[in-house]
Amino acid sequence: MNFNQLWVLAPFSIVILIIVYLEIMLIYIFINPEGKEIIQVVLHHLLLLAVIFSFYKTSTTKPGTPKQTDTENDSLTNQRKTCKFCYNTKPIRCHHCRQCNKCILRMDHHCPWVNNCIGQDNYKYFFCLVFYATLTSVVYFTIYFNKILKNPPTGSVDTYFIIFAATLSFTLMIVLFLFLAFHTKLISNNQTTLEYFEKQREHYDKDLVSNFNEFLGPGCWLIPI
Numbered sequence: 609m610n611f612n613q614l615w616v617l618a619p620f621s622i623v624i625l626i627i628v629y630l631e632i633m634l635i636y637i638f639i640n641p642e643g644k645e646i647i648q649v650v651l652h653h654l655l656l657l658a659v660i661f662s663f664y665k666t667s668t669t670k671p672g673t674p675k676q677t678d679t680e681n682d683s684l685t686n687q688r689k690t691c692k693f694c695y696n697t698k699p700i701r702c703h704h705c706r707q708c709n710k711c712i713l714r715m716d717h718h719c720p721w722v723n724n725c726i727g728q729d730n731y732k733y734f735f736c737l738v739f740y741a742t743l744t745s746v747v748y749f750t751i752y753f754n755k756i757l758k759n760p761p762t763g764s765v766d767t768y769f770i771i772f773a774a775t776l777s778f779t780l781m782i783v784l785f786l787f788l789a790f791h792t793k794l795i796s797n798n799q800t801t802l803e804y805f806e807k808q809r810e811h812y813d814k815d816l817v818s819n820f821n822e823f824l825g826p827g828c829w830l831i832p833i
């Protein structure tokens with residue numbers, strides 16, 4: 609394994625370390641859960657399973673690359689440029705990813721956290737990942753914050769570990785919420801991240817439900833299958 613391959617694993621390793629730390633603190637708090645706490649722990653772990661499954665689907669599903677048939681029925685084919693990297697005719701909304709060295713259909717962005725491009729075929733899993741990760745971070749923060757309220761810091765070492773877990777989950781919650789809000793806004797405008805930054809506004813915009821169906825599949829928008 610060379611240095612570049614190790615570097616690719618760095619974001620994934622950071623995520624695993626954060627989850628392991630937050631889980632250890634959760635086990636420490638709920639070493640003997642009772643009543644409502646059991647329901648809280650079960651719900652939390654169902655959400656965490658949804659995060660892990662969405663992560664797996666996002667990183668292992670190919671984002672979609674153009675086939676010849678994608679441009680045959682494209683009335684704008686004659687106006688499209690040929691990709692200067694892989695020499696294929698680009699269908700509408702297709703972009704070349706330099707990290708993957710491929711043209712990606714309706715490319716959104718290349719995501720180092722899942723080590724994959726986000727495009728037409730895996731955007732739904734990516735959105736589910738951000739959605740469930742946001743909910744999970746809210747639950748983590750609520751649990752640690754309640755623990756601090758019930759047992760105000762006494763100066764013992766364990767309280768500082770819990771305060772750190774609360775701070776970490778609060779930061780994650782804010783960052784993920786902003787990211788979720790940004791992507792919800794993009795879907796509602798039928799826009800990709802690339803199109804947003806290239807200022808291609810309202811190019812493909814339809815009604816709200818059609819926009820969500822186009823990006824997340826018809827119905828079952830938040831089920832990552």
Ligand SMILES: [Zn+2]
Pocket residue numbers: 691692693694695696703704705709710711
């Ligand atoms: Zn290309």
Ligand SMILES: [Zn+2]
Pocket residue numbers: 705706707708709717718719724725726
């Ligand atoms: Zn890529």
